[in-house]
Amino acid sequence: MVFAxxxxxxxxxxxVLDSLLDLGVAPGDIVAIGRDTAKVSDFVAKGVVARSADYSDRGALDEALAGVDRLLLISGSEVGRRVKQHKNVIDAAKHAGVGFIAYTSAPHADTSTLALAPEHKATEAMVRASEIPYALLRNNWYTESYVQVAEQAKYTGLIIASLGDGRIASASRRDYAEGAARVLVAEAHEGQTYEFAGDTAWGYDELAEVVSEIVGREVTYKRVSSKEHRKILSKAGLDMGTAAFVVTLDTNTRDGALADANPTLSTILGRPTTPLATGLAEAYAEAEASRAAEAEAQGEPDTPQ
Ligand SMILES: NC(=O)c1ccc[n+]([C@@H]2O[C@H](COP(=O)([O-])OP(=O)(O)OC[C@H]3O[C@@H](n4cnc5c(N)ncnc54)[C@H](OP(=O)(O)O)[C@@H]3O)[C@@H](O)[C@H]2O)c1
Structure with a gap:
């Protein structure tokens, strides 16, 4: 059985590659597909097969998926171009005779008001229409996404947002990755749509408490209106489109688009999802360590002077 x-x-x-290996999949039965396969050279050294393909390049995808039995399609990162790109991957999977496809989607993609949902909804429809057996993995937010918030708060003591009391059922990337790997290797998940999220949802007052602990100073959450938020982001140098997008995501969050905490992911993992405090502390420490290593490699001090 070949897993891609x-x-x-x-x-x-x-x-996900780590998790597949942990689950006992032989390295030679794993195909790692991406544009820049140098990024998985450490896995190639272990025997994993790397194949280079851009989601925009149907011919390369046909070659990359040859001989693959079960595929995990991780949504691309080029927002606005993903429907066509994902179509290429799904069409290539059909052409290659892939027997199962799992797709990383967004929370309640079919009904959500989340600004990012339409591309996921369209991709889910294409997966279903392909008639390839499938599972939809609707991942909530990554806890790691809040490292930057913590880094800013370290200097300002503030977290500024326009999401009011909106709650977020995040989990760590490692949780989602292990969940995806478990779905990929077991036939029991075929036909399922999973709302993958953390076991509990949290709000920004709780985030501020966690960040205070991590950065070692008091951090408070300052609620602002959408209009104020847009102004603050523009002043900080964001272009109008990006500022509007960030504010829209906050509005979506305030309206509950990310609040669905549920035990679906932890049930598949057979353990609780990683709590916010643990996941963010680990991700923050990792980011600090990699910054320090980079600074050392460049012969620079690792703290601003
Ligand atoms: N739930 C959340 O909180 C959250 C947050 C951020 C992103 N996401 C979504 O989850 C996905 C995975 O997250 P991540 O943290 O692993 O993101 P990431 O580190 O940016 O990785 C994105 C992956 O998609 C590949 N990719 C993007 N465009 C591609 C294209 N045109 N052709 C081929 N490969 C392409 C990249 O390949 P290369 O290495 O070749 O660039 C890379 O392997 C993201 O792409 C995004 O859709 C979710």
């Missing part, structure tokens, strides 16, 4: 991961060169994809 499309998007294997990214943060989530690399963790």
């Amino acid at each position: 991961v499309a998007g294997a060169t990214g943060h989530l994809g690399r963790l």
